[in-house]
Amino acid sequence: MSRPKIARKSTTIDMTAMCDVAFLLLSFFILTTKFKPSEAVPVDTPNSVSSKIAPEKDVVMISLNKDGHVYISTGDSKEDKDNKREMISTINTSKNLGLSEADINALVKAPFIGVPISQLSQQAKLQTEQMTAQTLPGIPCVDSANNEMVDWMLAVRTVYEGQHEPNILLKGDNVSKYTSFKNIIFAFKKNRFFKFQMVTNPESVPQGSDLWKQATSGKKTE
Amino acid sequence: MAEMDTSGGGKHKKGPGVKKGKKMSTRVDLTPMVDLGFLLITFFIFTTTMSQPTAMKLFLPDDTAKPEEQNKAKESGALTILLGKDNNVFYYEGILKADASGTNFKSSNFKEIRDVLIQKKQSTDTADLVVVIKPNDESTYKNVVDILDEMSINLIKRYALVDISPDEEQLIKITEGSAPSGGK
Numbered sequence: 001m002s003r004p005k006i007a008r009k010s011t012t013i014d015m016t017a018m019c020d021v022a023f024l025l026l027s028f029f030i031l032t033t034k035f036k037p038s039e040a041v042p043v044d045t046p047n048s049v050s051s052k053i054a055p056e057k058d059v060v061m062i063s064l065n066k067d068g069h070v071y072i073s074t075g076d077s078k079e080d081k082d083n084k085r086e087m088i089s090t091i092n093t094s095k096n097l098g099l100s101e102a103d104i105n106a107l108v109k110a111p112f113i114g115v116p117i118s119q120l121s122q123q124a125k126l127q128t129e130q131m132t133a134q135t136l137p138g139i140p141c142v143d144s145a146n147n148e149m150v151d152w153m154l155a156v157r158t159v160y161e162g163q164h165e166p167n168i169l170l171k172g173d174n175v176s177k178y179t180s181f182k183n184i185i186f187a188f189k190k191n192r193f194f195k196f197q198m199v200t201n202p203e204s205v206p207q208g209s210d211l212w213k214q215a216t217s218g219k220k221t222e
Numbered sequence: 223m224a225e226m227d228t229s230g231g232g233k234h235k236k237g238p239g240v241k242k243g244k245k246m247s248t249r250v251d252l253t254p255m256v257d258l259g260f261l262l263i264t265f266f267i268f269t270t271t272m273s274q275p276t277a278m279k280l281f282l283p284d285d286t287a288k289p290e291e292q293n294k295a296k297e298s299g300a301l302t303i304l305l306g307k308d309n310n311v312f313y314y315e316g317i318l319k320a321d322a323s324g325t326n327f328k329s330s331n332f333k334e335i336r337d338v339l340i341q342k343k344q345s346t347d348t349a350d351l352v353v354v355i356k357p358n359d360e361s362t363y364k365n366v367v368d369i370l371d372e373m374s375i376n377l378i379k380r381y382a383l384v385d386i387s388p389d390e391e392q393l394i395k396i397t398e399g400s401a402p403s404g405g406k
Binding site for chain 1: 251252253255256259260262263266267269270275276277278279280281282283305336340343357358359360361362363364365366367368370371374375376377383385
């Protein structure tokens with residue numbers, strides 16, 4: 001009795017297919033990754049259970065950093081930039097700043113506005129890299145007597161009059177004091193903005209709470 | 223396997239039946255390339271943050287509305303939460319009583335306030351329940367967002383953000399002297 005001969009097979013596997021898969025996945029991840037733009041004003045946002053994604057269109061963003069400095073910015077799309085230009089022009093005419101066309105262009109290009117209205121022309125001369133939380137004092141709104149946010153929100157109201165409501169986003173830092181927040185809200189109310197959104201980081205709903213029960217029972221949450 | 227022919231061209235076989243030059247395999251070992259590919263994939267997966275910032279909505283009341291149009295809060299259904307410095311939370315039900323006969327002003331913290339809210343929610347009619355939030359100037363933005371978050375966690379529909387009154391400010395000052403520093 002002789003054993004049937006088994007052909008000795010090679011142990012090497014063709015790696016081409018696996019290589020294809022690996023690089024396909026790699027290119028997928030590279031292309032879908034959006035790098036977080038480095039922020040000139042670092043803001044550490046609090047957590048909330050809200051699951052609504054922050055909007056990215058028609059945005060007027062007010063940042064409140066840890067020192068209570070306030071900065072205003074808009075979205076990156078062309079419409080938003082146009083609105084920003086109009087906002088700055090409105091402030092320019094109402095406050096008689098005498099900003100030149102070049103100054104306004106520079107301010108529109110700047111990632112955010114963070115100076116008292118009287119110093120706008122100085123911010124226009126700064127390079128983008130020079131605009132950080134250290135160099136810019138922020139829009140004054142510490143007390144209600146000198147609250148320039150009211151002027152800015154009035155400009156926003158003027159620009160968006162007739163258009164749809166802008167998405168007002170407030171991005172506040174964990175440790176910033178309530179005083180600044182209160183004055184920002186005051187500026188909103190003064191200009192009939194009664195709806196705004198606060199940017200937060202998502203957080204899981206605590207187990208056993210009413211919201212958790214509602215979510216697990218399958219009802220739609222707001 | 224891809225191997226380089228390093229033998230050099232010195233030994234040429236001679237003869238009519240021998241072909242010139244050995245035919246090299248065109249196969250390349252792709253294992254290191256696959257390794258590299260997966261390494262990069264892992265890198266991108268770990269550096270990508272999946273979380274997008276979320277937004278929390280807040281509706282503000284119109285201050286200019288006529289007093290008769292404002293909704294009145296029933297005393298029995300009202301719960302006032304005061305936020306102080308160092309994450310301290312204070313609360314009272316109904317109208318503030320702070321005279322010799324005793325006080326309903328209690329101190330709490332962010333962990334315990336949820337139980338207070340749940341209890342209040344169970345003991346009062348949903349239509350009457352209203353939570354008034356009064357942060358003082360020492361409290362932080364995080365405190366305000368946390369307490370608003372508690373409202374959505376406990377599905378409290380009616381709540382308002384109101385400025386603090388001097389009396390309450392005074393009470394917080396007095397109590398903070400003795401209150402244990404709030405948790406969280």
